[in-house]
Amino acid sequence: MEAGNKHDGNSLSGHKGTILIIEDEDAISRVLAAYVRKAGYDSRICANGTEALEAFESARPALVLLDVMLPGMNGWEVLRRLRQRSSCPVIMLTSKGDVGDRIQGLNDGADDYMTKPFEPGEVVARIQAVLRRPAQSLVGSDQVTFGSVRIDFKSRSVYLNGASLTIMPRDLSLLLFLAEHPNRIFEREHLIERVWGIDYDGSDRAVDLAVKRLRKLLLHWPAEEGEIRTLRGMGYQLYANTRS
Incomplete structure (x- = not known):
């Protein structure tokens, strides 16, 4: 099955929404998919930016995990194109630890930024934290x-x-x-x-x-x-x- 069509799910699939995982390293993407499924989310895996942009429209994810170093179209360009069409939360994943890269990602519209290597459990915790934002309204109305x-x-x-x-x-x-x-x-x-x-x-x-x-x-x-x-x-x- 091609990366753009991978759809991993279990009995909890769709319970909390879909997490779109854009990552070209198969081992990493599969581990992340397993962890988000365990947390009650559905998962969709794409190995490059072009497939991911196509999958985004059909998956309508609750959140995107986006690797910076992708083949062809890099993560910054994918983020830019996503922001042209949606405000869906995005967490950047990268092996770069430079503070400048983190600032670029956040200022370009990312909601969070994680540096490899990371613990998959922490990624899930970050996903849940981002999806909880903002805090419950204090104005007394939706x-x-x-x-x-x-x-x-x-x-x-x-x-x-x-x-x-x-x-x-x-x-x-x-x-x-x-x-x-x-x-x-x-x-x-x-x-x-x-x-x-x-x-x-x-x-x-x-x-x-x-x-x-x-x-x-x-x-x-x-x-x-x-x-x-x-x-x-x-x-x-x-x-x-x-x-x-």
Whole structure:
């Protein structure tokens, strides 16, 4: 059976959703598939980027495990193309341990980053941690509306003037967290801990860059309804007119 068509499952298949494993080393992909099945997920294995992009549409995965060093199209390009069509969570897998690579992956839209060799059990734990983000909404509803912006926490969807916005997963998690706590101020360090995770060791500039991208997407959101504000020396705030 070709790598792009491998579909490993058991009696728990589909119970928690599908994990798409994009990895060209057969031994690694099979071990990962076994562990995610044991945790109650279905698995789909692809050995290269081209097959993976095709499989992504049919598998509709809950999360993608993406190796950086793939034959032909590398993992960075696969990530870029995935982000053009979806905000599905992505965890990068690589043998590179350089901090710069980790920052590139996270800033390009990856949700987490694991360096080989890794324990498969830890990969499953990371999968579960990413899929738990963001924390349970504190606004008392599955949805909140700030004027022309509507945010659906349950489906992790954001709409501006009725049109759905395509937002990179990490940026989306940041926006959802801020929207769960409207008009509260958060320091960068707090946002990194709650959104990026306590083990993140990259630059806190990641928060600034994520806010910059969100502001660009929300450019046509009237300021009197709401906006992401920078409070010098204090942090960030999603100002929202809750009566709009």
